[in-house]
Amino acid sequence: EPEVTQTPSHQVTQMGQEVILRCVPISNHLYFYWYRQILGQKVEFLVSFYNNEISEKSEIFDDQFSVERPDGSNFTLKIRSTKLEDSAMYFCASRLNQETQYFGPGTRLLVL
């Protein structure tokens, strides 16, 4: 069964460094999402992406964040200058036309 994959599974970085989290959505899907979950807290929506542009973003998704679909398969989330509070699990999700979203296993980001 097709799956959303994410790399790396874990990333440790120093505050102020740039990180790129990678996702490979399910191949024929059209809508792409990033969510994050700070340890012990709710899963929070960050951004949705469709037709090569951002369709919605939350207040969390400020100028430090960007997303890109550089080719036909990858979907990336870049954090330009990481802060301690960016430490969280980041989930990518994708869907076709139906409402069901398929989530990847997540990337655990730790900012020191």
Add this chain to the structure above:
Amino acid sequence: SQQGEEDPQALSIQEGENATMNCSYKTSINNLQWYRQNSGRGLVHLILIRSNEREKHSGRLRVTLDTSKKSSSLLITASRAADTASYFCAPVGFNNAGNMLTFGGGTRLMVKP
């Protein structure tokens, strides 16, 4: 988008028993989805119920929707230890064309063998 609130926050049962989780929301919805999250893992879609449906089944799962009370329930019958996870509802409004999901705190279900 709107957030669902799950109740109870935590539920502990014995294997073989049924587990019922509830979700309440505030405004009209197009559909409501239930997801499961095993500890530290991604969310897995369980079931979607549309606003014009009252009940839906999928294997051992039964979901009901009462739009007049703005509530939904998820019943897991004959629970297994592998059902231990957090369960979330995500109501999706009509004006949510992007289908972004907003999650509450979830119900943490523990099924003891």
